[in-house]
Amino acid sequence: MSQNDLSIIVPVHNEKETIPLFVKALSNVELPVKKNILFVDDGSTDNSLEIIKKEQKKSADIHYISFSRNFGKEGALLAGLKASINYKYVSVMDVDLQDPPELLPIMLNKIKNDHVDMVVARRSNRKDEPVIRSFFSNSFYWFINKISNTKLVSGERDFRLMKNNVVRAIVSLSENQRFSKGIFAWVGFRRSYISYQNKDRIAGKSSWSFIDLFKYAMDGIVSFSTFPLTIITIIGIFCFFLSILAAIVVVARFFMGIPSAFGWASMITIILFFSGVQLLSIGVLGRYIASTYLESKKRPNYIVREKDIE
Ligand code: UDP
Ligand code: MG
Numbered sequence: 001m002s003q004n005d006l007s008i009i010v011p012v013h014n015e016k017e018t019i020p021l022f023v024k025a026l027s028n029v030e031l032p033v034k035k036n037i038l039f040v041d042d043g044s045t046d047n048s049l050e051i052i053k054k055e056q057k058k059s060a061d062i063h064y065i066s067f068s069r070n071f072g073k074e075g076a077l078l079a080g081l082k083a084s085i086n087y088k089y090v091s092v093m094d095v096d097l098q099d100p101p102e103l104l105p106i107m108l109n110k111i112k113n114d115h116v117d118m119v120v121a122r123r124s125n126r127k128d129e130p131v132i133r134s135f136f137s138n139s140f141y142w143f144i145n146k147i148s149n150t151k152l153v154s155g156e157r158d159f160r161l162m163k164n165n166v167v168r169a170i171v172s173l174s175e176n177q178r179f180s181k182g183i184f185a186w187v188g189f190r191r192s193y194i195s196y197q198n199k200d201r202i203a204g205k206s207s208w209s210f211i212d213l214f215k216y217a218m219d220g221i222v223s224f225s226t227f228p229l230t231i232i233t234i235i236g237i238f239c240f241f242l243s244i245l246a247a248i249v250v251v252a253r254f255f256m257g258i259p260s261a262f263g264w265a266s267m268i269t270i271i272l273f274f275s276g277v278q279l280l281s282i283g284v285l286g287r288y289i290a291s292t293y294l295e296s297k298k299r300p301n302y303i304v305r306e307k308d309i310e
Helices: 018-027 048-058 073-083 103-113 131-147 164-172 180-186 210-224 227-255 264-297
Strands: 006-012 035-041 062-067 089-092 118-123 156-163 191-196 304-307
Touching: 006 018, 006 073, 018 035, 018 048, 035 048, 035 073, 048 062, 062 073, 073 089, 073 164, 073 180, 089 103, 089 164, 103 118, 103 156, 103 191, 131 210, 156 164, 156 180, 180 210, 210 264, 227 264
Parallel strands: 006 035, 006 089, 035 062, 118 191
Antiparallel strands: 062 304, 089 156, 118 156
16 A cells, blocks of 8 residues: 555445446546545445455455445445545545546546645536425535534535545544534535536435435434524523413403403414424434434444455
8 A cells, every 4th residue: 555545435335236337437537646446335235245346356456345234324434434544545436426437537636736635526506306305405504504613515425535634534533423424524624626517326226215314414413513402492491481471461361350261272272382392392302312322332333244455
């Protein structure tokens, strides 16, 4: 492993169709440095690992780490970054060719000449994406940027090229609940962007469902802000003053001789409303407690079943 090397980390989960296409596309790109492709097989249940091994026979610059089961892309990224800590440059790419390999030489050029530590690919459009998904995605970025000190950029991909110092910083964070989009932003460093047109995956299908994405967004918010806890405190204070106001109204009605024992419908509405507020607040609190609980177990982010590198 020379100091000039570039490690390309590629998380893989059930991608038997895309792996050969990815290797081919990457081999067509002229790079100014010596590269290594590190596939992290995230517990694929198809024969992705066998296909990686077949590709490995054809070219010496392919390596792999394979997990004992599916741990999620976050675990795969961490394993890849840890294994690449001695490389001068490290890149993270999806195997489905949604991250165009042609950008790599441009990124390398930028990182050398612009005095930045990280070059990030940013998609310039969200066409081809369902409107509802764009809406939720944009709302998520708006909300998290309002409430968190860690600023996330909409459209920023995991696809990026980093210098060694950035990789070391990311790996040094010991948290178990990893939200990479936030961690990439949190570590700071100088960065520049490359915009490109959004592409469809070349083959296979995405492993992410809408529910997965929703949970991912929730985890991101809990990981990078405690402001939701402040929001429920504010709601609590507001309700407290509302109850004082209601008490004044009831007492005033008594002295004015207006009977107060009516209004079943309004009573039910109020009870339902405040039960809702309470359950919501408990839910928000619960997310933070769950996060603390999971963190305190200190379980590893992944378990390696086999690998061909140190
Ligand atoms: N991936 C993974 N583990 C998972 C799900 C996905 O390693 O549990 C990999 C997948 O093989 C791909 C990348 O993460 O290389 C992005 O996944 P996908 O294309 O499904 O996500 P999308 O592009 O829709 O965000
Ligand atoms: Mg994809």
